[in-house]
Amino acid sequence: MSPFTGSATRTPSWEHLRVGLTDGVATVTLARPEKLNALTFGAYADLRDLLAELSRERSVRALVLAGQGRGFCSGGDVDEIIGATLSMDTAQLLDFNRMTGQVVRALRECPFPVIAAVQGVAAGAGAVLALAADFRVADPTARFAFLFTRVGLSGGDMGAAYLLPRVVGLGHATRLLMLGDPVRAPEAERIGLISELTEEGRSDEAARRLAHRLAQGPALAHAQTKALLTSELDMPLAASVELDASTQALLMTGEDYAEFHAAFTEKRPPKWSGR
Numbered sequence: 001m002s003p004f005t006g007s008a009t010r011t012p013s014w015e016h017l018r019v020g021l022t023d024g025v026a027t028v029t030l031a032r033p034e035k036l037n038a039l040t041f042g043a044y045a046d047l048r049d050l051l052a053e054l055s056r057e058r059s060v061r062a063l064v065l066a067g068q069g070r071g072f073c074s075g076g077d078v079d080e081i082i083g084a085t086l087s088m089d090t091a092q093l094l095d096f097n098r099m100t101g102q103v104v105r106a107l108r109e110c111p112f113p114v115i116a117a118v119q120g121v122a123a124g125a126g127a128v129l130a131l132a133a134d135f136r137v138a139d140p141t142a143r144f145a146f147l148f149t150r151v152g153l154s155g156g157d158m159g160a161a162y163l164l165p166r167v168v169g170l171g172h173a174t175r176l177l178m179l180g181d182p183v184r185a186p187e188a189e190r191i192g193l194i195s196e197l198t199e200e201g202r203s204d205e206a207a208r209r210l211a212h213r214l215a216q217g218p219a220l221a222h223a224q225t226k227a228l229l230t231s232e233l234d235m236p237l238a239a240s241v242e243l244d245a246s247t248q249a250l251l252m253t254g255e256d257y258a259e260f261h262a263a264f265t266e267k268r269p270p271k272w273s274g275r
Contacts, residue, residue, distance in 0.1 A: 005056055010053055011049065011050070011053060014046050014050060015042060015046065016030075016031070016032075016040065016042045016043040016046045017029065017030065017031060017043070017046050017047065017050060018031045018068070019050065021059065021060065023212065023215060024059060024060065024061035024062065024212075024215035024216075024219075025060075025061070025062050025063070025064065025208065025211040025212055025215050026054055026060045026062070026063045026064070027063075027064045027066065027208070028047075028050065028063060028064070028065050028066070029065075029066045029067065029068050030043065030065075030066070030067045030068060030072075030073055031068045032068070033067075033068040033069025033070070033071075034069075035074065035077060036067075036069070036070070036071035036073070036074035036120070036121055037067040037068060037069070037071060037072065037073045037074065037126070038073070038074045038075060038076065038077040038078075038080075039073065039075065039076050039077060039081065039125055039126070040077050040080045040081065041080070041081065041084075041096070044099055044100055044103055045099065047103045047106070048099060048102050048103050048106055051103070051106035051107065051110055052106060054110065054112075055106070055109075055110045055111055055112075058274070060112050061112055061214065061215035061216075061217075061219045061222075061274065062112050062113050062114075062115065062210075062211040062212070062214040062215040063110070063112055063113070063114045063115070063211070064114075064115050064116075064117055064204075064207045064208055064211045065107075065114060065115070065116045065117070065129065065130075065133060066116075066117040066204055066207065067117075067118075067119070067120075067126075069120075070119065070120045070141075071119070071120035071121040071122075071126075072116070072117070072118045072119060072120060072121065072122040072126055072130060072142070073121070073122055073123070073125065073126025073129060073130075074121050074123050074124070074126055075123045075124025075125045075126050075127070075147060076124060076125050082151065097157075100125065100157070100158045101158055101159060103129070103132075103158070104128060104129075104132045104158050104159045104163075105159075107129070107132040107133060108132055108163075108230050109227075109230065111223040111226070111227070112214075112219070112222065112223060112226075113134045113135065113211075113214050113222055113226060114132075114133040114134050114135070115133060115134065115135040115136075115137055115207045115210050115211050115214075116129065116130040116133035116135070116136045116137065116207070117137050117138075117203045117204045117206070117207035117208075118130050118136055118137065118138040118139070118142045118144075118194075118203055119138070119139045119141050119142055119201070119203045119204070120141050120142065120143070121143055121145070122142065122143070122144045122145075123143075123144070123145040123146075123147050123182075124145070124146070124147045124148065124157075125157070125158060127144045127145060127146050127147075127160075128146070128157065128158040128159065128160050128163075130144065131160065131163050131164060131167065131193075132158075132159070132163060134226060135195040135196070135207075135210060136193065136194050136195050136196075137194075137195060137196045137198060137203050137206045137207040137210060138185055138188065138189075138194045138196070138197060138198070138203055139185070139197070139198045139199065139200045139201060139202055139203040140185045140186075140197070140199075140200050141185070141200060142184070142185045142188065142194070142203070143182045143183065143184045143185070143188075144176075144182065144183045144188055144193060145180060145181070145182040145183070146160055146164070146176050146177050146180055147180045148160070148177070148180065149177070149178060149179070149180050150180040155176075155177030155178055155180070156177065160177060161173070161177060164176065164177060166233060167192060167193060168191045168192050168193055169191070169192075172191045185197055196210070216272070217272055218256045218270075218272045218274065219272065219274030220251065220254060220256060220274050220275060221251060221256060224247050224251060227247075228240075228243065228244065228247060231243065254275055255273050255275040256270070256272050256273060256274065256275060259271060259272065259273065
């Protein structure tokens with residue numbers, strides 16, 4: 001995403017999220033613990049706009065997405081979203097569904113790795129938010145449920161039918177999206193839905209630790225790796241290796257590549273600049 005901005009200033013505070021930035025790590029916390037962090041129209045819009053702002057800031061090198069309290073995110077609020085959508089016309093419904101998809105695209109296309117810290121429930125849209133992250137760090141209480149067919153909708157919501165088969169395979173994805181059954185942490189780890197399984201109550205800590213490790217590394221290399229992983233999902237091999245070649249040629253002109261050689265020669269750790 002381009003770093004160039006217009007006349008609008010950075011948003012000083014967010015109504016539906018808690019946001020922090022320390023040592024290159026942004027922490028974004030869904031903050032409705034009394035509702036298991038159920039999403040509202042405003043929460044979706046805040047996530048969409050926040051991710052766009054953070055993507056333009058060179059200071060962000062990793063992001064932790066977490067939920068306050070005993071759950072990650074229980075999905076769309078039954079009253080504030082599901083109830084409200086029953087009275088919307090087709091144009092309004094399309095605007096809403098496009099907005100939820102924009103949040104997923106923003107998670108996949110932002111130029112820094114995203115780590116979802118999952119404890120307790122990650123259901124419906126909450127499961128897709130975790131799915132869209134680059135890493136899912138979860139504790140034994142985590143359970144994922146793609147509930148869309150349970151409410152009479154397609155299981156392929158918010159890009160789930162695109163992303164989930166690429167993470168767990170078509171067979172597991174078909175089962176999870178068609179039936180909507182919950183997947184608890186041990187099975188989620190077995191099928192590859194969880195990147196790291198922690199001790200109970202330690203998912204936030206482990207996610208922050210991973211985020212700081214990533215933030216201290218070569219940020220440009222991470223950004224380009226993420227971009228290639230997303231871009232090449234549907235490319236033929238010839239196009240993929242050509243894109244890889246072009247990307248590597250550009251990175252070989254960067255400061256971090258030269259810094260690695262200097263550090264190796266001088267027998268010291270590299271000092272990554274992200275350039």
